[in-house]
Amino acid sequence: MSTTSTGSRGPYARSTERRRSIARAVLDTVLEEGHERVTTAGTARRAGTSEATALYHYPTKEHLLVAALELSDEETALRPFTSDPAMGLDDLRAFVDTTAERTHIMRLHTALLGRATSPDHPAQEFLSRHNREAVAHFARVVRHRQRAGTAHPGLDAVGVARQFLATWDGLQAQWLLDPSFDFGDHLVQAFRRLTGQNWMEGRAVLLDPSVGM
Amino acid sequence: MSTTSTGSRGPYARSTERRRSIARAVLDTVLEEGHERVTTAGTARRAGTSEATALYHYPTKEHLLVAALELSDEETALRPFTSDPAMGLDDLRAFVDTTAERTHIMRLHTALLGRATSPDHPAQEFLSRHNREAVAHFARVVRHRQRAGTAHPGLDAVGVARQFLATWDGLQAQWLLDPSFDFGDHLVQAFRRLTGQNWMEGRAVLLDPSVGM
DNA sequence: CTCAAAACTGAGTGAGGATGAGTTTTCGCA
DNA sequence: TGCGAAAACTCATCCTCACTCAGTTTTGAG
Structure with missing residues (x-):
């Protein structure tokens, strides 16, 4: 909650964009093929990054799925x-x-x-x-x-x-x-x-x- | 539905017993540690068989979990x-x-x-x-x-x-x-x-x- | 006793989620 | 405007597990 004491600088500009495109990729796969066919590798490919990057932003596959659901909600629900x-x-x-x-x-x-x-x-x-x-x-x-x-x-x-x-x-x-x-x-x-x-x-x-x- | 035309002889005597002890093993693990900790290998060990045998009787891990739920229902619910x-x-x-x-x-x-x-x-x-x-x-x-x-x-x-x-x-x-x-x-x-x-x-x-x- | 089907096994395979040790990029600050 | 620390990214690798295969052993009806 402070900008001084912790050495943390918070996320950079492009970060949100990346996260979004990854979430998008997951959501698209879900919509097209169902959530059971989501894989970390596939998501990364679809989002145009490496698997490790996807897992850098979303530490776990489950996080990816949650992100997709969140995005879906945000858009329509x-x-x-x-x-x-x-x-x-x-x-x-x-x-x-x-x-x-x-x-x-x-x-x-x-x-x-x-x-x-x-x-x-x-x-x-x-x-x-x-x-x-x-x-x-x-x-x-x-x-x-x-x-x-x-x-x-x-x-x-x-x-x-x-x-x-x-x-x-x-x-x-x-x-x-x-x-x-x-x-x-x-x-x-x-x-x-x-x-x-x-x-x-x-x-x-x-x-x-x-x-x- | 027939005993003649198909060459099938149906399950042998010890089969039901085996299936039961495997389901038991799954159910016990579920009760003790929760369903997410069930593994095919662990179940087999607990039931005193090989992993392959467990999967011979229950073709899939999900089948194992269903069997456990069925057993649980049967006993109490x-x-x-x-x-x-x-x-x-x-x-x-x-x-x-x-x-x-x-x-x-x-x-x-x-x-x-x-x-x-x-x-x-x-x-x-x-x-x-x-x-x-x-x-x-x-x-x-x-x-x-x-x-x-x-x-x-x-x-x-x-x-x-x-x-x-x-x-x-x-x-x-x-x-x-x-x-x-x-x-x-x-x-x-x-x-x-x-x-x-x-x-x-x-x-x-x-x-x-x-x-x- | 025989023989086919059922039961069982050990050794593998591969998918797929994660990690670790680095390299590159960003950007607040002097 | 350039320094440096944190953030972003990557490659290779690991590891857990569910599942399969090619057999061997056991069962039990005829």
């Missing part, structure tokens, strides 16, 4: 999330449909989630942060809806949000394992159930198959 | 599940607390779930079956509760069950990533919310923090 608490279920639908096309990214995410449970896995920090932010966002959404009367007022927004995201991850894994159901449907459905959207609408609506099923 | 549709939330609690002690098994499960999304991963079949059975079980539980009046009668039991299991997997992953919340609490909570347990109890109960939080 977060837009509709970070901002709008007035998000409707249509927006959620739209977003899910977007990502569902990019199966390889979903697979990478799920895979990293599976590995990050090991003690000092490089994905831990990223995934925790990612989850924290998502929880915060959806908590805001829930509160917004509580005010608007489309979510049950007695719910703990954060608790519901966390649970919703857990469901998201779980459903995603199950869908990747066996895509025999509509991911978007189930997710929107999950959101409805968790927010008790129908708390005021009475039994008739709850018996409606299009909602209750 | 399924008991309270397969049978009792009258399962109460206490039973669920108890079961979760049991498994939570065995973090390494949870980690193996989550890790395999993460990897099984690759095309022909050996864990696919096992996990699909596992999930199918669990869904069936919890669907039964939900229906039982609907009859008993402790679950909302308008719900699609199978849909709810699937969603609950997704939540389970997701929460488990999140908890392994960062065990800063009580897994059992959240899970029981999730079950309550999903089954609309309070559908008849009115708003007062829903506002109760011990339920709604």
Whole structure:
């Protein structure tokens, strides 16, 4: 945190650029062939450097994969999330449909989630942060809806949000394992159930198959 | 399916025994040191065979891990599940607390779930079956509760069950990533919310923090 | 007893992630 | 503007492991 006492000068100018091109190379391979086909050597070749350089910037293969996921998020994912608490279920639908096309990214995410449970896995920090932010966002959404009367007022927004995201991850894994159901449907459905959207609408609506099923 | 036309004689007597002792060896290593420390060589040594033999019975390291998970399930997990549709939330609690002690098994499960999304991963079949059975079980539980009046009668039991299991997997992953919340609490909570347990109890109960939080 | 299939083995192979000891480049500072 | 220390980069090499191959031994049905 100081510029004086440590002899550290921090990264040079071209460093960020390099890191970016390496991350790019990984992400491209992931998108084209899936994360399991990423190799350190291949990445380096694709990025136009040596393997050792890639590993200089990202000390481990897992770091490379995390970097790819981060880059992917940065480019597409977060837009509709970070901002709008007035998000409707249509927006959620739209977003899910977007990502569902990019199966390889979903697979990478799920895979990293599976590995990050090991003690000092490089994905831990990223995934925790990612989850924290998502929880915060959806908590805001829930509160917004509580005010608007489309979510049950007695719910703990954060608790519901966390649970919703857990469901998201779980459903995603199950869908990747066996895509025999509509991911978007189930997710929107999950959101409805968790927010008790129908708390005021009475039994008739709850018996409606299009909602209750 | 025939004993005549194919020249196959099927496995010999000692084969099952061998397979079992190999699976045992893997499971023990998992329990003691975690799945990431399983190696084919180490497993063979522990099981008292050669590495090549282990790989004769289980063609791949991943097969070994699946075998370990299967064995673990067989020994403990399924008991309270397969049978009792009258399962109460206490039973669920108890079961979760049991498994939570065995973090390494949870980690193996989550890790395999993460990897099984690759095309022909050996864990696919096992996990699909596992999930199918669990869904069936919890669907039964939900229906039982609907009859008993402790679950909302308008719900699609199978849909709810699937969603609950997704939540389970997701929460488990999140908890392994960062065990800063009580897994059992959240899970029981999730079950309550999903089954609309309070559908008849009115708003007062829903506002109760011990339920709604 | 026979013989084919199953079970087992030892010795290897190769992919691929990492490392270490250097050389070259950058850039704050005098 | 050039010095020097840190950062960036490279080459060769290492090493761990999953997996394979070319056999040998064991099993058990007929």
